[in-house]
Amino acid sequence: MRFGEINKVLGDISQKMLTSTLRLLEADGIVSRKMYAEIPPRVEYELTELGRDLLPNIRNLIAWGHKNIEVIQRNRESFKKNI
Template sequence: MGFTPGGSCPPPMNDGGAVREVLDRISDKWSLLVVGALVSGPLRFGELEKTVTGISQRMLTLTVKHLAEDGLISRTAYAEVPPRVEYELTELGKTLVPLVIALAEWALEHRDEINANRRR
C-alpha cells in the first residue's frame, strides 16, 4: 500500500517514534551538509569548515560529535605534531549518501517553484 496525500501515514511512519528520532538527528540544519561534504572522502576539521559554508566552529564541533555518536562518521586522530584529525563516512554513513543525493537533486529541481510559492 502506497502513501496517499491526505490519507494516514504509511505503516513505517507509525512506528512509535523511531523514524522521528532518527529524522530529528539527521534533519537539523547541518548534518546532511556535513555528510554530503564527506562523500568524496575524509576531511580535516578545517576542510569541513570551509566546505560547509556558513557553519560556525562550535556548530561543526557539535554536528560531527553527534554524527560520530550515531555511527555515521568516524573521527581519526593521528599522533602527529601538529595534531591531525580526519572525519570520514562509516559504512552506515555511506548508506545515507544516495538519500542525501536524491534530496539535493529534488531541492535543485523544485527550488524555483518553492521560492515562487513563498513569495505569494
C-alpha cells in the same frame, strides 16, 4: 577529510555548529573520527559503512531541492508577505 577541509567545503557554518554536528554524526555511527598524535594535532573524519549507505538518499534529497528551489523560494516570499 580534515575539519578545516569540511568547513571550507560547507562554507557558511560556524565552527561550533560544525563541531556539534560532527559529534552527533559520530555518535550515530555515520562518521568516524581518527586522531593523530602530531603537533599540531590532526583529526580526520570519514564516512562509515552506515554513512556511505545513506549517500544515495542524500543525493536524492539534493536533486529534489535543485528541482524545486524556485517554488520553495516563491513560497517563502509569499509567506513573508502574509505575516
